[in-house]
Amino acid sequence: MNAANPSSAAVTARRAIRTGEWASHTSGLADNHVQGNVVILPADLAGDFLRYCQRNPKPCPVLAVSEPGDPFLPTLGKDIDIRTDVPRYRVWRKGELAAEPGDITHLWRDDLVTFVIGCSFSFEQALIEAGLPLRHIEQNRNVAMFRTNVATAPAGPFSGPLVVTMRPMRPADAIRAVQITSRFPNVHGAPVHIGDPAQIGIVDLSRPDYGDAVEVLPGELPVFWACGVTPQAAIEQARPDFCITHAPGAMLITDLFNHELASF
Template sequence: MTLPDNAKIMSPQQLRQRIRTGQHTGNTSGYSEGYVQCNMVILPKDWANDFLQFCQANPKPCPLIAMGQPGEFNLADLGIDIDVRSDIPSYRIFRDGEFSEEVTDISDHWQDDLVVFMLGCSFSFEEALQADGLEVRNVTEGCNVPMYRTNIDCKPAGRFSGTTVVSMRPFKAADAIRAVQICTRFPSVHGAPIHLGDPSQIGISDINTTDFGDAVTINEGELPVFWACGVTPQVALEQAKPPFCITHSPGCMLVTDLPNSRLAVM
């Protein structure tokens, strides 16, 4: 699968409109170059403070970009005419911690006590890697980034705990070092990688079998490089078992009007 020719130059507003009308249903990696993409978690108000504490305790996998008020779904600070109920290509609904269904619109599931959390996404730093001449394999191959459950514990907070999910991109050793240097400048979108090399050391038994997303080619002489991933909250939700929760589907993000450059630490 390859990205459309206009994927990179499509404005966030244009992409959100295509998502809202069902014209775009896939992952958002490689789209709307230059703009912040966000993972999403939506919880009832009485669970929101615990999750906020979990994000604050685990900023690498859960870097908080924005948090709405109860019942707020437009998040105007993130862009023009945003509606989080319809502007993400795919959503996952959880009931009592169990995955229930995947849908393309959550308007019928919306409740006035729901609180929206938007978390930084590694798709945002892919642009910086590419600008430095590094190949991002999932973009090259036109697929979702590979993601894996690990044995790396998150810090518990309130009713939330669990292990870290990571995303993976392969690089030659010298390029991996450069990727660390580049991504250190972007703490709001997961920052530097948390592991390089042997996946078994972080509990991944088969690098070719993903827990989320798609496997990508790892060429001879390349190291798998692992970043903390915004799918981590979905593991924490499975543990905490809130009565109701909505997340993005892995790889399917809210593309905001915020420029990636705003997140860089110089």
């Protein structure tokens, strides 16, 4: 998988992020382009984290892994610099959230390895093109994200609950959404649950753990997809001395096009 010729939308969006002009969620930005969740860890934890991703491919589909100390990701974009090109980062120390900067250049180290993980924002374009409404985009909100009672498969110090995104849909649209998103395994694929949120440990849809709440209207079903924020829950469990992630909803915009990730 190699980045082809980026559209002006991806370049413009990254430039706005890099200069601090855009510091919010990236849902709806550079619509045709793949967006990625970001996890940056010291090299001595990178092997365990890669195994965690391999054991949990639904929430953690890996799009790229950097060399230690290298802030560039040429397979995702010729000019991408992971130190500046995410709207908002999260800095973790011993599993506790320590800061949410818009630039991590001052924190960069020679032993840091970057993982970019597929994001459901990519399959949203296919849903929209099929005529399926997405309420959080219509309302210019971040997608709602919830921690579940579903355990992920552990690897080394990494373990924790599956995190999911939720989009309300009419039953017929939910069936169509299953068909469409199953074509995109590199960005979470088909839903992991449809219907009663209590069955996966979600008590109140109006109070997401991350992102913004959206209403589920009468006659609609909540539809849940595995989410790339899952590694952040695993990091809270592992409590590494130091690591960096993206802030939920504030993604890395790549030069890859969403249609390139379709498996059929």
